[in-house]
Amino acid sequence: MDHSAWMFVATYPEWLNWIAIGRIRCNGRVSRVRDSEDTDGFALLMDRAPDISIDDDQAFILAKLKPNFRSFQQDVASSNSQELTWLLIEAVDEFIPVSDRGARLIEADAQRAKAKIGPAIFQNAWQSWTSVHKDLRADCRGRTLVKVMGLSEPNLSSIPSQISNYLSGKISLPNAEKASELRATNAFAWAASFAVFGVLVGEEEKRARTQELGLGEVIRKLRQDFSVKEPVLKDRLLRDIGQKLSEVIQSRLGIDVSILQLVVVFHYADVIASGKDVVLHSLVKDIGEVVMECGPIAGANTAYMIGRAMDDIAVTTLAYASTPLMFSSLVPGKLPCSVDVGNYVVERQQELAEQHANTLKAQADAAAAAAAAAAAAAAAAAAPAMDESLEQESIKNILSDVNSPAQPLVENLINTQANELISNSESDGQQKNISAAEPAKIIDLKGVVEVSASLDVDIQPLIPSANIGNQMRSHDAVSGALFSGTPAQEGQSKAQRSSKTSSSKKRKDNL
Amino acid sequence: MSWYVPFNQLSIKQRSVLDGISKQLSKPHWIQGFAGTGKTVVITHLIERVAADQPKATLCFITFTHALKDLVSTGFHGPVATRIVIKTHTQFLSDRRTYDYVFLDEVQDIKPGDLTRIKALSEHMYVAGDSDQRIYEEGAKEEDIVRTVQPVAWKLLEIFRLTKLLRDVALSILPKARIVEGSDAVKTANVTIRLIPFEKESNEVEWVWDEAFRRSRPGDPSVILFPTHDAIADFSWKLANHLKNDAPPRVRFSKGKRDYTPFNEHWSENDTPLVYLGNSFGSLAESETKPLVYLMTFHSSKGLDFRNVFIPSLNSDTVIVGKRALENDPDLDRRVLFVAVTRSRENLFLSFNSKKPHPHVANLPKSVVTDVKVTKKPNSDKEDFF
Numbered sequence: 001m002d003h004s005a006w007m008f009v010a011t012y013p014e015w016l017n018w019i020a021i022g023r024i025r026c027n028g029r030v031s032r033v034r035d036s037e038d039t040d041g042f043a044l045l046m047d048r049a050p051d052i053s054i055d056d057d058q059a060f061i062l063a064k065l066k067p068n069f070r071s072f073q074q075d076v077a078s079s080n081s082q083e084l085t086w087l088l089i090e091a092v093d094e095f096i097p098v099s100d101r102g103a104r105l106i107e108a109d110a111q112r113a114k115a116k117i118g119p120a121i122f123q124n125a126w127q128s129w130t131s132v133h134k135d136l137r138a139d140c141r142g143r144t145l146v147k148v149m150g151l152s153e154p155n156l157s158s159i160p161s162q163i164s165n166y167l168s169g170k171i172s173l174p175n176a177e178k179a180s181e182l183r184a185t186n187a188f189a190w191a192a193s194f195a196v197f198g199v200l201v202g203e204e205e206k207r208a209r210t211q212e213l214g215l216g217e218v219i220r221k222l223r224q225d226f227s228v229k230e231p232v233l234k235d236r237l238l239r240d241i242g243q244k245l246s247e248v249i250q251s252r253l254g255i256d257v258s259i260l261q262l263v264v265v266f267h268y269a270d271v272i273a274s275g276k277d278v279v280l281h282s283l284v285k286d287i288g289e290v291v292m293e294c295g296p297i298a299g300a301n302t303a304y305m306i307g308r309a310m311d312d313i314a315v316t317t318l319a320y321a322s323t324p325l326m327f328s329s330l331v332p333g334k335l336p337c338s339v340d341v342g343n344y345v346v347e348r349q350q351e352l353a354e355q356h357a358n359t360l361k362a363q364a365d366a367a368a369a370a371a372a373a374a375a376a377a378a379a380a381a382a383a384p385a386m387d388e389s390l391e392q393e394s395i396k397n398i399l400s401d402v403n404s405p406a407q408p409l410v411e412n413l414i415n416t417q418a419n420e421l422i423s424n425s426e427s428d429g430q431q432k433n434i435s436a437a438e439p440a441k442i443i444d445l446k447g448v449v450e451v452s453a454s455l456d457v458d459i460q461p462l463i464p465s466a467n468i469g470n471q472m473r474s475h476d477a478v479s480g481a482l483f484s485g486t487p488a489q490e491g492q493s494k495a496q497r498s499s500k501t502s503s504s505k506k507r508k509d510n511l
Numbered sequence: 512m513s514w515y516v517p518f519n520q521l522s523i524k525q526r527s528v529l530d531g532i533s534k535q536l537s538k539p540h541w542i543q544g545f546a547g548t549g550k551t552v553v554i555t556h557l558i559e560r561v562a563a564d565q566p567k568a569t570l571c572f573i574t575f576t577h578a579l580k581d582l583v584s585t586g587f588h589g590p591v592a593t594r595i596v597i598k599t600h601t602q603f604l605s606d607r608r609t610y611d612y613v614f615l616d617e618v619q620d621i622k623p624g625d626l627t628r629i630k631a632l633s634e635h636m637y638v639a640g641d642s643d644q645r646i647y648e649e650g651a652k653e654e655d656i657v658r659t660v661q662p663v664a665w666k667l668l669e670i671f672r673l674t675k676l677l678r679d680v681a682l683s684i685l686p687k688a689r690i691v692e693g694s695d696a697v698k699t700a701n702v703t704i705r706l707i708p709f710e711k712e713s714n715e716v717e718w719v720w721d722e723a724f725r726r727s728r729p730g731d732p733s734v735i736l737f738p739t740h741d742a743i744a745d746f747s748w749k750l751a752n753h754l755k756n757d758a759p760p761r762v763r764f765s766k767g768k769r770d771y772t773p774f775n776e777h778w779s780e781n782d783t784p785l786v787y788l789g790n791s792f793g794s795l796a797e798s799e800t801k802p803l804v805y806l807m808t809f810h811s812s813k814g815l816d817f818r819n820v821f822i823p824s825l826n827s828d829t830v831i832v833g834k835r836a837l838e839n840d841p842d843l844d845r846r847v848l849f850v851a852v853t854r855s856r857e858n859l860f861l862s863f864n865s866k867k868p869h870p871h872v873a874n875l876p877k878s879v880v881t882d883v884k885v886t887k888k889p890n891s892d893k894e895d896f897f
Contacts, residue, residue, distance in 0.1 A: 012523045058523045105524055105668055177703070178896055180858075184728040187896075195897035206897075219896045226729050226802065274731070313519075 004034045004041075006065040008087060009049040012106070015061040018089060019113045023074070026087035030065065042125035043132070054130045057102035062122060064093045094118040098126040138308040141315045145307030148315075148322045149287060150340040151300040159301060163257060166196050167265050167305050174199060184274040187222035189232055189267035193259050194219075197245050201252050209248060213241050228276055231285040232267035233260060243293075258294045261302050268306040278310070280318075281337045288344035299341060514816075515586035516552045525553050528665045532637065533560055541618070541662035542639040545688070546681065546853035547672025550639040551616055551814065555586055557637060558614045562591040568611040571596045573603050573629065575617035577791040578807075579814040583616075604628055611635065617814060619645040623655040630659060638662060643688040646810055646847045648836040670696045672816055672856055676879040680704055680859065683875050685849040687842060705883045706872060707862040712824070715864045716749040718885050719823045722860065723804045724784065726819045732798035733819040734788075734805045736812055736851045738831040740769060742824060743787065743806050747774070756781045809851040820855035825872050826865035845871060 008030050010018055018024040029048045033041035046060070053059050065087075066072070072091035076084040095110070096118045097103040103120050110117050120126075146154055156164075165171040173179045174195045182188040194215050198206035210216060218238065233239055242259035249257045264286045271278055283306070291299030307315055322339055324332035338344075521529070532540045542550045555572075562570055572595055574580040584597050598606065600621055613633035615621070618640035621629070630636055638660055642653040651659070670678055675696040682688060709715035723733035737743045740762065747759045760773045771792035778785040784803045786793040789811030797803060805817075809831070831844040848871050852859060861872055861880075 012527070016527075053523075056523050108666060108668075109527070173897075175895065175897055181726060182896070184731060191896045198897060216894065216896060220894070274728070276730070 004032055004038075005093070006030055006067075006069055007033050007045050008063040008065060008092075009045055010061050010063060011050050011052055012058055012061060014050075015063075015095070016109065016113065019115055022089050023086040025084065026073070027083060027085050030069070030087070036121040036125065039125045039128050042122055043129050046126075046129050054133050057097070057099045057126075058105040060098055061102075061106065062096040062098065063091075064096055064118070065091050066093045096121060099123045137312065141310055141312060142304035142307035144315050144319050145310065146300050146303045148318050148339055149284070149303050150342045151287070151291075151303055152296050154300040154304040155297045156301065156304070158297070160255060160257065162199070163196065163262070164305075166192075166199075167262070167269070168308070169269070182219070182223055183270060184226065184228060184276065185223045186225040186228060186232065186267075187219045188270045189263045190222060190238065191219050192266040192270075193242070193262040194245070196262055197249065197259060200249055200257065205248065205252065209245065213244065215241070228267070228271050228274070229279040229282060231282040231289070232263055233286050233289045239289075239293075258290070258298060260293055261290050261298055264290055264302050265305045269309045272309050272311070278314070280335065280339055284337070284339055284341055284344050288341045288348060291341055291345055292348065303341075514552070514582060515555065516549065518556060521549075521552070521556065522669055522671075524667060524669060525549055525556075528553055528667065529556055529560070531665065532557055532663075535663065536561065536635060539635070539660045539662040540637045541656065541660060541664045542637070542667065543641055543664060544667030545641065545670050545678070546644060546850070547670045547816070548667035549669075549671055550641070550667060551583070553667065554614050554616060554637065554639045555583070558595060558612070559587070559591055561612050562594055565611070569596075569609075570594060570612045571598060571603065571608075571610040571614070571633075573598055573600050573613060573615045574814070575600055575620050576789065576811055576813055578789055578793075578795065578811060579616065581795055582815060600625060600629065603632070607632065609634070613637070614639075616640065617644075618651060618656055618660075619653075620647050620650040620813070622647075622649050623651045623659060626651050626655065626659045636660060643685060644813070644846060644850050644853075646813065646843070646850050648832075648840050648843055673853060674857070676704055677853065677855055677859060679879045680875055681849050681853050684852060684871050685842070685845045687845075688849065704859045704875075704880045705861065706868065706875065706880050707860065707883045707885055708868070709862060709864040709885065712864045713749055713753065714885075715823055715862055716746060717753045719746075719821050719860070719862060720750050720753065720804070723819065723821050724802065726858070727784070727798075727802040727804055729801055730799050731818050732795075732803040732805055733821065734807055734812065734815075734817045734854065735821045735823065736807055736809055736854065737822075737824070738809050738829065738847065738851075740808060743808065746823065747785075747806070750785075754781070754783060756783065809847050812854045813850055816854050816856050818856050819858045819860070820852070821860045821862070822851055823862045825861055825863045825869040827863070827867045827869060827873075828865065829863075829869050831869075831871075848872075 008024075008026060010024060014024060031041070031045040031048060033045055045062075049060060069087070069091035072088040074086040074088065076086060094117075095115055097106055097120045100120050100123060103117060106117065142154070146152075159167075166173060173192050179188065179192055179195070182191050194206075194210070197209075201209075218241065239260060242263060245259045246257060249255060249259075267286070268278060268283065287299050287303050287306075290302045317333065318335070318339060320327045320330050321333040321335045324330075518526075528542060532542075542553055544550050558570055558572055561568065572583060574583055574597065577599055580597055580599050587595055596610070600615070604625060609632045611634045613629065613636045615629060615636065615638045618626070618638035619642050620640075638656065640656075642656070645652070656662070673681070673696055678696045707715075707718075709718065719735060723735055727733040735746070737746065744759075744762060751758050757777070759777045762769045762771055762774050764770065768790060771787040771790070775786055775793060784801060786797060786803060786805055788795070788805040788807050793805065795815075798805070807815075831847055836843055852861075861868070863869065863872075867873060
């Protein structure tokens, strides 16, 4: 097309009707395109087209109109519309398919309809337009999932482009052939993340860490693990490995890249690509763990990347079901579980706080028992001639005296630290060091016994509180077959989750 | 295995074919298309639509194989499903029951005489199939179908199941596949098709088994395809030797057909995830919960698809179709191999253990097929994953 022309875009069924009837409603849909390289003009034309699938080269047919096309327009006076305009088939110079493939797909119908089809001169513009719209749609999916999960806005500028290209699949993974063999196993996400680690730190460092941390052995074991419906971050040992590799990246390159986040994104992208169901319960747990380990923005970024990889219908179904009141035109569905990551994080933090409090209590009880034993020994030494019953009474009294000053201190310590943890989880996210609490002091008859919270206590790591909504939402809608509720071995994963967590350095909100 | 495509995910072309047929239900129709264009999917939607519009009508879906019958039955849901009778063509003919609406898949494999009898038992008849995929010498040729059914023909042109590379390989094997003209592969996944030579048959058996099992997943089984039952037996014996199992029992005839029950029980008792699938033996449902490898003949695999397909023993002297059949139909072996390679959704592994491969795969386009030489397996400790 050498010169600018007026163009009209019809959907495939519209086109067939147009030829059959001889006219089409065209209100506001005629647009001028300079030439076949005019991607902006083409985009303007297409943006006015009915909003149907853009994945199908047969979805639309372009009509190049004659310069005097207006003389083949009919304004129809209608009782209920003053603006009805018909475009007659005589106005068309030629029909143009959007691509060569589109031309082949419409060929048979065009022959039946005796329609002349020109060459697909807008193929490049079509590809550019669909590419932009596919990306827009993916972006919407990502943001919708973030919103549905109650997370804060993602900050995509913090993702190094090298990483995001791997995550989005724009660049093939190193050793892609090997990676493909691990698809739909729990090995894939870890292997892919280790591979990206290798790209970032270099071959020598990768080899050293592979040997040091036994990464090959990790993958060998995981490749027989097909339970991809469970949370991918369920294993504490693997998470520790991920943390260590993240620290290596930080120390060598000075950038914050969390291997755990890469693992979660790669895992769900693989689950989706393998045609498996995304288990909501597992997704919420994994994103929740990322939020707890790396912060709310990191969680949002992770959810965003996964949302991009998901199917449109899956994401919109989640959105409809999670806030049914917003969608009054739709029959409410029900989700199999809460998708609010905030709820999960709060519950998890409370669980950790309870664990911590129990540990401290056990420690204090042990110290109190030791003090009581010491007091009893002292009493026995002070009254060797006392008869047995009196002795017991005396010891009891002494114990009571001994316990009385210490016990409130211990309880106070436990309550303070538990409250601190809980309040951490509900406050603005500033980290507070649990182990920095003053050691409790118990008065011994012989002196002072220190009970340190940092001795041999299984202390949970600091938890940056998630600045995400924890409001309970009414989930009374159903997403049907798109999602599963909980993985089969829920109990197991919970047990693993509650095992010791590392106190290693937290990743900032980098990904 | 999920094969059903919901209505909102049908392509414009598929919908327009569906609409076109729905408007002229009184006429017989023939849905044509290359492997993977969704013929079965469209005819499935058609039967659901007719069932909804004709609440009192009797409906029968006829498949060619038992495996396909099992698969199709998983696609129907809701009240309509209870009204749709699914039979193999042999069951349909032996029952001799008439139906208001009959939907026949893989029409090209039905003998012309049987096609006439099926038509006689049908008030309305709609067929799906592709003459290029006729794998039985006695199957109905295009002219037989046209003469017997007198259908309105509809052609599906978008190939959804196969990648472009697989389409090109299929075309190289069967250049005469006319239906392919103008057909486009919609899938763009980057996959490699491998042609792998082996020095010894035992090495080939070992590698094929290891690779097939390693790539199988719950819900995504691997399949190893063979031209004949004898080839399956041969492979199985060598595999048992490799796995240090007892040899599997010889498959014997019972009630006029091969009885694979003892064969499948043997592998199950040896904890080897291997199942013969076809002729009502084995079940696709078994693979939903565990990684599994199926052994099938080219013929039984018709209509099914798998992510990973292995076709071993494509030796220069391998007989795909008997000499007599080839004399009557010189392209029959090409069509049978064409059907086998088009079972793959993603990865296709062709292998041979002779000096040269089978002539039909010897000249596959270099641009799409990777010649792979399998070297000795690396020490597992040194295997490089990333």
